[in-house]
Amino acid sequence: MKQPIDTIVGKAALLIIDVTKGSLLPPDKTPIPIFDAQTAVDNIKVVLESARQAQIPIIFFQELHRPEMVDFGRELEGVEDVHCLEGSEDVEFLDDLKPMKGEFTIGKRRYSCFFSTDLNILLKGLKVETLIIGGFLTDVCVHYTSADAHQHDYYVRIMHDCVRGSSPEAHQASLNAIKYLQTASETNSAEIIGLLEKMTVKS
Structure with a gap:
């Protein structure tokens, strides 16, 4: 049964995917340019504070690859060059957007946060x-x-103003594809903060 767009079903968790120092590098200094990344980061910070107030689980992710480059697999056969090497500053969390005690971090070798991790x-x-x-x-x-x-049968809520892609066109195409799977997936930081504030009041 389809869920209303303005709801969170059951218990929610906030997933912050690959928001690291390398995300904010200028296009000429990164193998993975992201358009308008700072706007998404600013919005995530506000949501993160609300999530902490609501005391929901918060999980941070880092894409990490060994310096020996033995775990890239087919990843370098696309547009991206070598990226996210362990020990580099690029994979560090932003100083004002990093996990606190009681929050979770998961490193991943592939794009999906589920693939070969313990996320599930x-x-x-x-x-x-x-x-x-x-x-x-x-x-x-x-x-x-x-x-x-x-x-895996989770409900998905994508904050459209908290994600950014390799181009505006690719960004929108992926949002459309996700919405095809779950029509209630489209949301934004303001809507989520409103829902989290209701949780905080109840608690």
């Missing part, structure tokens, strides 16, 4: 049903994570 085990342990998602890139990690979440 963690979510089941937390009894989470709805995933609120922000981060980068809409057309890569956000898209693939959302598709896997759908196939």
Whole structure:
């Protein structure tokens, strides 16, 4: 049965995907340019504060690859060059957007936050049903994570002003594809903050 767009089903968790220092580098200094990344980061910060007030689970993700480059697989056969090497500043969380005590971090070798990680085990342990998602890139990690979440039977809520892609066109195409899977997936930071504030009042 389709869910109303303005609802969170069951217990929610906030997923912040690959928002690291490398995300804000200028296009000429990164192998993965992101359009208008700072706007998404600013919106995520506000949502993060509301999520902390509502005391919902918060999970941060980092794409990480070994410096020996033995775990890229087919990843470098696309547009992207070498990226997200362990030990580099690029994979560090932003100084004002990083996990606090009691929040979770998961490193991943592939685009989807589910692929070969313990995310599903963690979510089941937390009894989470709805995933609120922000981060980068809409057309890569956000898209693939959302598709896997759908196939694991989670409800997905994508904050459109908290995600950005490799281009406006790719960003929108992926949002459309996710909405095809779950028509209630489209939301934004203001709507989510409103829902989180209601949770805070109840608690």
